[in-house]
Amino acid sequence: MHPMDRGRAIQRFEEIPKLVLGHYPTPVEKLARLRAAVGGGPRIFIKRDDYTGPGFGGNKVRKLEYVLAAALQQGADTVITCGGERSNHCRVTAMLAARLGLGCVLVLNGRGEEPKPASLAVEQWCGARIERVASREERAGRMEALVRELKKAGKNPAMIPLGASDALGAMGFVAATAELAAQMEVEGWRFDAIYFASSSGGTHAGLAAGRELFLPGSTELVGISPDDPAEEIQSTVTSIVQGLGQRLGVEFTGEIRVLDNFVGAGYGIESPQSRRAFELLARTEGILLDPVYTAKAMAGLLDAINKGQYSESQNLLFWHTGGQLALFHV
Ligand SMILES: Cc1ncc(COP(=O)(O)O)c(C=O)c1O
Missing domain, CATH: 3.40.50.1100 (Rossmann fold)
Known part of the structure; x- marks a missing residue:
């Protein structure tokens, strides 16, 4: 270069x-x-x-510093993202959303593990709404449907891709x-x-x-x-x-x-x-x-x-x- x-x-x-x-x-x-x-x-x-x-x-903190800055700049009041049931990305997103006063919706696929993975519990404690899907393949479609649903309800959602990647x-x-x-x-x-x-x-x-x-x-x-x-x-x-x-x-x-x-x-x-x-x-x-x-x-x-x-x-x-x-x- x-x-x-x-x-x-x-x-x-x-x-x-x-x-x-x-x-x-x-x-x-x-x-x-x-x-x-x-x-x-x-x-x-x-x-x-x-x-x-x-x-x-x-590693997710570093990526979300950029992605959440853009979401706030666009006036977002809610973030939507996805992952597996133990997703580190979803947990960090839920915690940072709580810290920034943003709503958080997580589309998770998984088996409904018992006992409950700590990440999932943390997401719930931090007030994230959990939406379940049966497979990885269904996550993107459900996120898009959630964007439409939230917009209809007068919200301004920002979609964060898998892993904020x-x-x-x-x-x-x-x-x-x-x-x-x-x-x-x-x-x-x-x-x-x-x-x-x-x-x-x-x-x-x-x-x-x-x-x-x-x-x-x-x-x-x-x-x-x-x-x-x-x-x-x-x-x-x-x-x-x-x-x-x-x-x-x-x-x-x-x-x-x-x-x-x-x-x-x-x-x-x-x-x-x-x-x-x-x-x-x-x-x-x-x-x-x-x-x-x-x-x-x-x-x-x-x-x-x-x-x-x-x-x-x-x-x-x-x-x-x-x-x-x-x-x-x-
Ligand atoms: C602990 C941990 N390390 C590494 C990675 C991989 O990082 P990336 O998704 O940016 O490839 C992940 C992703 O989910 C992770 O949770």
Whole structure:
């Protein structure tokens, strides 16, 4: 990217309205005991986005800062979004909507788990209206019907896509990349690769665009799928990255890499590998992952180390995107 284009894109990015709802910068910590436990190899660092703050933290706070700013600018009084029954995105949306005085309607698919997932209970405590659908496929149609229903009732609803993963929401991770770049500069760090869970695509797209704007070009981004086939996520991420490019007036060309060999039996289900990764991090560092997103991503990082893909002189960053509330039921 030409430096002038880059400068203009950064300027445009900085002009996009956002709310500041989280606590930044989130810390970057060294995982020396985990490194020793896996027998050495590259240095391992962790970006603690489980500490972003509201809604029990996680990556959704960063995305919603942009999406909710736009909703408020449009005069919205209600937000509508969707997810699974344990959705971290829906929980954070419900909590931030309560904080901003907005109504919240959540379209959830799921089995009606017993005992009740903590995220679902939190949504109800925060006053969200829950609308149930039988499958993922029905969510979009129901959200559109709800928009029509609420408008008829004199409301002004704003629809937030799954995971707040559109070009606007992904700006949250462009901002996160700028935040990381500043931490790297202060500490003199260089990361050869960043590992993270990638599903609805906003996190990955924001990091991909942010890499081209703020990080050394050689930084590898490795998204680990907790659910869908790699090609599907790659194509979603690519189209969000295109949207980011359009908004910022540049073309992002970096490779989008997604691995889907850590999904196990499917969405929301632990695999033996993710369980081992979860337990190893808890035992060696006292850090909890969530069992079905970040633990699968950690399994991917540990597998790469195990296969000798990185040397002792390299540095890996694991981006902890939160989600630990999925461990709890009420
Ligand atoms: C804890 C956690 N990590 C990672 C992700 C993936 O982020 P994205 O949806 O932006 O791809 C999610 C998404 O639902 C999540 O809940």
